[in-house]
Amino acid sequence: MASDSTTLARPIRRTPATGTVLDVRGLSVELPANADRKYAVEDVSFTVDAGEIVCVVGESGSGKSVTAQTVMGLIPRRDLKPVAGQARLLGEDLLTKSEAQLRKLRGERMAMIFQEPMTALNPVMKVGDQISEMLEIHTDMDKAARLKRVVEVMRDVNLPEPERLVHSYPHQLSGGQRQRIMIAMALALEPVLLIADEPTTALDVTTQAQILDLIKDIQRRHGTGVMFITHDFGVVAEIADRVVVMQHGKVVEQGQAKMVLSHPEHPYTKMLMASVPSLEPPQRTSLSHAEIALQTIGLAKTYVAGGWLGRKRTVKAADAVQLVVRRGETLGVVGESGSGKSTVARCIVRLIDPSAGEIWLAGHQIAEINQGALRPFRRDVQIVFQDPYRSLNPRRTVGASVIEGPMNFGLGRAEAVARARDLMQVVGLSPDALDRFPHQFSGGQRQRICIARALAMEPKVLIADEAVSALDVSVQAQVLELLDRVRNEFDLAMLFITHDLRVAAQVCDRIMVMKQGEVVEEGATAEVYAHPQHPYTRALLEAAPGRHVTFGAQA
Amino acid sequence: MLGYIARRVLSTIPVMGVVALFVFLMLRLSPGDPAAVIAGDYATAEDIARIRERLGLDEPIVVQFFQWLGNLLQGDLGISIFTNLPVTTLIAQRLEPTIMLTLTTLTFTILVAVPLGTLAAWKAGSLIDRAVMIFAVAGFSIPVFVLGYMLIYQFSIEWRWLPVQGYKSIFEDGVGPFFRHITLPTLTLSVIYIALIARITRASVLEILQEDYVRTARAKGQSETKVLLRHALRNAAVPIVTVIGLGVALLIGGVVVTESVYNIPGLGRLVLDAVLKRDYPIIQGLILLFSFVYILINLMIDLLYTVFDPRIRY
Known part of the structure; x- marks a missing residue:
């Protein structure tokens, strides 16, 4: 590196900055006139020092992302106008800079990484070129020097075989590798400020742990100031030096991470921390004598891709899966992406056809019967999906969505509506909700509607496929509580699919851990968490962020 | 691959x-x-x-x-009923003007429509955007023969800049006469095609500009021009290329009318004459030829996808 620094217009290795890197003072950003509140962020002040990680914590709508993007100058000022305050980067106010001056600072002095590395990288450009672009914009380095530096930063973020990987496209890499590429890109010019906007939220838990370690390690070595945006107090406990808690566009509390985590002062902070589900499973009574509602024997799903002139590849999405769910019981299926947990759920509902094995539902084998014969069983298994924004038809009223199923199975309109009104109360909504449209509800309310829609079919089995993963943590706790209550009230067998070990600990009687299509461990929740047998289960529990801090919530 | x-x-x-x-x-x-x-x-x-x-x-x-x-x-498409000449010979005689008209139209269209659509997307909601969209609607609505006669009236009869009709070969008559004769037919045929492709380009670039990786490019400090050219346009290419390909079908229809308006001795005229005389072997031969060209173009588009989008390659 030292040898070619003479060829550079400006050396890349700078002496690390010291003191305050980012100083946000009294920042207010105005929302457009028709919004539901006047300011996106109001009178926000905080600092980020060199070599420090400041976590900005808040739920959706707290203004944490707007703050970050205002600092970066990524929001068009005509849409979201900063009306008061300053955002000083190394003493210079970013809000007074022209677009051209900001462009120069972006990438060179401040860089940003985003939540979803798959969509944040250009799919049609080689990852090496995308990192190299950073150098191309801001330096006079020639092609060879750029390549050298790209390989260097890729090695710095622990990417394997960087010389080969520079020629890959984003879709050829894993999620963790993609986020490493993003980090390498952000760090290529050694910025003094790194803004990380939920950088691990879309990643699997073991990958998340690695990326958090990497960010900590790199920022320590280079003395970068990091503004780390997250909604997850587990992550805060893992990496934060200081914490800024935001709610409705205002800072409600800030301080040293240890202090805030051990003695939160503001009620909102307390509520947020109390909403984080505990990794300690509560005591649950065994239901091993209850009637079996759902059982699979040797369930498998194999995908065959290619063929006809191409190479043939077979993928075992699920293999030899045995599971039993009894009435009134919740079985948690836990695993990372690609573990086959959703495949199992979809086979059971017969949204996809299993390749082998048996599915027993209320004494009938339904794995191989045709769609016509399957129809009467459809109502017995209902599913609640991850994203309530997309699983309700936006052009139909809530009522129309809820009564459609029962009416398909012969219930009269009046009865169906009456049942829907009752169910609205069961899920904690007013019966008037039936006349409104999905967009008039918040995410949590929509998920309640989805649960009511499933219950309207009077199912025996309820499958919750990452049903709380897209929700804010405070809402998540309420929806979990609701799911647990309806399971109890309606004596449902529940299959709870999640990647989140904290959530699983709170609602599941038994846990099944899946990895690459196979079940690696199964047992009573308390037993699995206390004495994990399989190395993979141990790795998962190890990786759960903030496992050393006890958070409040027990559902 | x-x-x-x-x-x-x-x-x-x-x-x-x-x-x-x-x-x-x-x-x-x-x-x-x-x-x-x-x-x-x-x-x-x-x-x-x-x-x-x-x-x-x-x-x-x-x-x-x-x-x-x-x-x-064996390449034998039969004998024309009225002229007693082999259909292949008849087609070969008429091939050049049509190919030339198609090529000039395609080139002109892409050169105009893609930048126009990109500009409209970049300046979405502005006056430029609205002007492009109004042109697109108007261009799509006006029939080829009406536009053809309007252009002839203005350029050839009023201003006397360009010949009224006819075709000169670029190989036999030279570049100058060729372009003087092909300009108006090309303009006529291009308008509807430009309207279509500018619209699609606008829509697909507009969509891409909302993508996260465009934000990433801006976060790197990349200039707006490069964001558009390097990140947005290449990603928008697949739908644009698709429509350019599908539009070739439209072009074949347009060629028939345009060649009649400008009295160009191309395949379009051959189609018209053959249909009027019910010369079935010629009609069959032409349908086969057009289908073949159409399939070939779709094949080329499929292969072009792989150039633009590496995800399709593997």
Whole structure:
């Protein structure tokens, strides 16, 4: 590196900055006139020092992302106008800079990484070129020097075989590798400020742990100031030096991470921390004598891709899966992406056809019967999906969505509506909700509607496929509580699919851990968490962020 | 990658086969005696018999098909009923003007429409955007023959800048005369095509500009121009290329009218004449040719996808 620094217009290795890197003072950003509140962020002040990680914590709508993007100058000022305050980067106010001056600072002095590395990288450009672009914009380095530096930063973020990987496209890499590429890109010019906007939220838990370690390690070595945006107090406990808690566009509390985590002062902070589900499973009574509602024997799903002139590849999405769910019981299926947990759920509902094995539902084998014969069983298994924004038809009223199923199975309109009104109360909504449209509800309310829609079919089995993963943590706790209550009230067998070990600990009687299509461990929740047998289960529990801090919530 | 290309190329064969079958059946399945249909209203019994014999319509239909297919594979498209010349010769004579008109139109269209659509997307909601969109609606609504005569009136008759009609070969008559004659037909034919492609370009660039990686590019400090060219346009290319390809079908229809308006001796005129005279062998030959070109272009588009989008390669 030292040898070619003479060829550079400006050396890349700078002496690390010291003191305050980012100083946000009294920042207010105005929302457009028709919004539901006047300011996106109001009178926000905080600092980020060199070599420090400041976590900005808040739920959706707290203004944490707007703050970050205002600092970066990524929001068009005509849409979201900063009306008061300053955002000083190394003493210079970013809000007074022209677009051209900001462009120069972006990438060179401040860089940003985003939540979803798959969509944040250009799919049609080689990852090496995308990192190299950073150098191309801001330096006079020639092609060879750029390549050298790209390989260097890729090695710095622990990417394997960087010389080969520079020629890959984003879709050829894993999620963790993609986020490493993003980090390498952000760090290529050694910025003094790194803004990380939920950088691990879309990643699997073991990958998340690695990326958090990497960010900590790199920022320590280079003395970068990091503004780390997250909604997850587990992550805060893992990496934060200081914490800024935001709610409705205002800072409600800030301080040293240890202090805030051990003695939160503001009620909102307390509520947020109390909403984080505990990794300690509560005591649950065994239901091993209850009637079996759902059982699979040797369930498998194999995908065959290619063929006809191409190479043939077979993928075992699920293999030899045995599971039993009894009435009134919740079985948690836990695993990372690609573990086959959703495949199992979809086979059971017969949204996809299993390749082998048996599915027993209320004494009938339904794995191989045709769609016509399957129809009467459809109502017995209902599913609640991850994203309530997309699983309700936006052009139909809530009522129309809820009564459609029962009416398909012969219930009269009046009865169906009456049942829907009752169910609205069961899920904690007013019966008037039936006349409104999905967009008039918040995410949590929509998920309640989805649960009511499933219950309207009077199912025996309820499958919750990452049903709380897209929700804010405070809402998540309420929806979990609701799911647990309806399971109890309606004596449902529940299959709870999640990647989140904290959530699983709170609602599941038994846990099944899946990895690459196979079940690696199964047992009573308390037993699995206390004495994990399989190395993979141990790795998962190890990786759960903030496992050393006890958070409040027990559902 | 090679497997993908091989698959795409091989899959055109059954498609061509189906097209050939339809073209063959077109005449045989039409109601009544095909020979009488071809001969027209004023034919004598001898005329009909002569045509029937020439087309081999006395044989069983399966024999006819294989004879016809065998000839086809040897490049024999049959003999024109009215001119007694081989259809291949007739097509070859008319090929150049049509190919040239198509090429100039395609080039002009892409050069105008893609930048126009990109500009409109970048400045979405602005006056420029609205102007482009108004042009797109107007361009799409105006019939080719109306536009053709309007252009002739203005450029050729009022201003006397360009010839009214006719075609000059770039190979025999030189570049200058060629462009003087091809300019108005190209303009005429391009307008609808520009309207279509500018619209699609705008829509697809606009969508791409919302993507996260465009934000990433801006976060790197990349300039707006490069964000547009390097990140947005290349990602928007797949839908744009698709529409350019599909639009070729539109172009074939437009060529027929445009060549008539400007009196260009191309395939479009041949189509028109053949249809008016019910010269079935020529019609069949032309349908086969156009289908073949269309399939070829779609094949090229499929292969172009792989250039623009690496995800399709693997």
